[in-house]
Amino acid sequence: MAAPEPTQEPDRAETQTAWPLYNPVTESTWQFYMDLAEGVFYLGQMENCAELLARAVNEATEFGPRDPRLAKSLNGLGVLYCYLGKYSEAEPLFTKAISINEKAIGPEHPDVATGYYNLAGAYKLQRKYEDAATMYEQALGIAERVLGTGHPDVALFLERLGEVYVSLGRRTAALFAFRRALGIRESTLGRVDWSVAVTLSKLGDFYLADGRYNEAEPLLWRSLWIKQTIVGNRDRSLLKEVGKMAQLYSAQRKFDQAELMFQRALNMLEEALAPDYPDLVISLKALARVYRAQGRFTEAKNLLKICLSILEKALGPKHPETSVTMEYYTEILRVAHLDAVKGSKASIKHRHEQGTVPPF
Numbered sequence: 161m162a163a164p165e166p167t168q169e170p171d172r173a174e175t176q177t178a179w180p181l182y183n184p185v186t187e188s189t190w191q192f193y194m195d196l197a198e199g200v201f202y203l204g205q206m207e208n209c210a211e212l213l214a215r216a217v218n219e220a221t222e223f224g225p226r227d228p229r230l231a232k233s234l235n236g237l238g239v240l241y242c243y244l245g246k247y248s249e250a251e252p253l254f255t256k257a258i259s260i261n262e263k264a265i266g267p268e269h270p271d272v273a274t275g276y277y278n279l280a281g282a283y284k285l286q287r288k289y290e291d292a293a294t295m296y297e298q299a300l301g302i303a304e305r306v307l308g309t310g311h312p313d314v315a316l317f318l319e320r321l322g323e324v325y326v327s328l329g330r331r332t333a334a335l336f337a338f339r340r341a342l343g344i345r346e347s348t349l350g351r352v353d354w355s356v357a358v359t360l361s362k363l364g365d366f367y368l369a370d371g372r373y374n375e376a377e378p379l380l381w382r383s384l385w386i387k388q389t390i391v392g393n394r395d396r397s398l399l400k401e402v403g404k405m406a407q408l409y410s411a412q413r414k415f416d417q418a419e420l421m422f423q424r425a426l427n428m429l430e431e432a433l434a435p436d437y438p439d440l441v442i443s444l445k446a447l448a449r450v451y452r453a454q455g456r457f458t459e460a461k462n463l464l465k466i467c468l469s470i471l472e473k474a475l476g477p478k479h480p481e482t483s484v485t486m487e488y489y490t491e492i493l494r495v496a497h498l499d500a501v502k503g504s505k506a507s508i509k510h511r512h513e514q515g516t517v518p519p520f
Contacts, residue, residue, distance in 0.1 A: 190219040190229060197236065206244055213237040228271065231260040238278060247286045254279035270313070273302040277317060284320070289327045296321040312355075315344035319359055326366065338363045357386035361401060368404065373412050380404050399425055406446060415454050422447035441467045445485065448492070457492055464489040 197212035213236050220230035238253035258275035265271060280295030300317040307313055322337030342359045349355055364379035384401040391397055406421035426443040444463045451460035468489060471482040 186219055186222045190216055190223075190233070193219060194233065194236070201240070206240065210237070210240055210244070213240055226260055226264045228261060228264050231257040231264070231271070231275070234260070235275060235278060238282070242278075242282055242285060247282045250282045251279065254282060268302060268306055270303065270306055273299045273306070273313070273317075276302070277320070280320065280324075284324060287327075289324050293321065293324045293328060296324060310344055310348060312345065312348050315341040315348070315355075315359070318344070319362060322362070322366075331366075331370075335363075335366060338366060352386050352389060354387065354390055357383040357390075360386070361404070364404065368408060368411075371411070373408060376408055380408060394428060394431065396428055399428055402428070403443070403446070406450075410446075410450055410453070413453070415450050418450050419447065422450060441470055441481075441485070444470075445488070448488075452492060452495070457495060461489070461492050464492060 193212050193216035197209050197216060200212065201209040213233065217230070217233040217237060220227065220233045223229050234253045234257040238250040238257065241247070241250035241253065254275055258272060258279065261269065261272045261275060276295045276299035280292045280299060283289075283292035283295060296317055300314065300321060303311060303314050303317055318337045318341040322334040322341065325331070325334035325337060338359065342356070342363060345353065345356045345359055360379045360383035364376045364383060367373070367376035367379065380401065384398065384405060387398055387401060388395070402421055402425045406418050406425065409415070409418035409421060422443055426447060429443055444467050448460040448463040448467070451457070451463065464485065467485050468482065471479065471485055475482055
């Protein structure tokens with residue numbers, strides 16, 4: 161009997177697949193780094209998180225160049241770099257993760273859509289709005305085909321796309337995206353949901369910027385109502401919504417209602433922060449503008465004096481914000497003086513007409 165021929169070792173390239181054999185040691189080590197990175201991220205330890213994610217990427221390379229775990233690690237590190245402001249460093253990580261996933265799990269997959277979404281975010285943060293719009297559109301198309309046109313992720317992608325369209329001046333497209341996102345969120349999440357409130361607020365902002373106050377008002381009111389239903393009336397997370405309502409009423413010259421909103425925002429800040437905290441200046445100056453528009457110069461002046469005291473202590477007397485506030489304070493004093501002089505002359509004229517003062 162002839163001796164059997166030795167078995168020829170298969171070519172490594174022919175046996176390479178997208179799913180390498182399971183290695184329990186490498187798998188557990190990679191998962192350990194990923195889990196630990198998530199934990200320290202929520203503790204705010206960003207540098208430690210970056211180091212752990214880099215180790216996770218290194219471990220994931222052992223699974224092969226087309227493994228989804230490598231893509232997941234790269235995505236995680238890219239997201240962290242965006243948090244750290246390293247947007248240009250995040251871009252190639254997202255691009256590589258997309259490429260890996262398209263080969264490993266196919267181009268029509270939610271994880272691929274997420275990759276495009278993350279890359280769009282990196283572009284948006286760098287104000288590369290055309291590139292961001294292209295990536296958001298890519299993510300949206302995949303999500304619609306894979307998840308369905310009514311999926312919450314579709315609403316998220318539409319909302320982000322609408323924001324980029326606004327930055328590009330494509331306001332009609334932005335309005336369509338915001339309206340469609342709102343419809344999806346209301347149908348999937350219900351009418352009293354935080355995400356619904358967020359979309360209402362963005363749509364309200366859109367109308368507010370266009371001066372369409374009657375359309376903005378019910379949207380902003382509803383957003384505020386939903387949020388305070390969820391967190392209560394005095395939670396600091398409501399500050400932005402309260403401020404928008406105050407801005408809306410100021411633009412409509414409904415100064416009494418604007419004052420109530422600014423006072424509410426100011427009270428919320430005073431409860432949450434130290435009384436000399438610089439963020440108070442925003443609400444104080446806004447309320448001062450309302451008082452100025454109403455001709456209540458003494459009250460406006462007093463608020464601006466408080467602003468100056470806070471800013472000089474927190475930022476210094478030569479800081480640009482302090483200088484701008486001082487200029488506004490000086491203007492209020494000048495206008496108040498002119499108003500007082502005008503009032504005094506009018507009073508003298510009236511008394512002269514009544515015969516109570518001698519003519520000059």
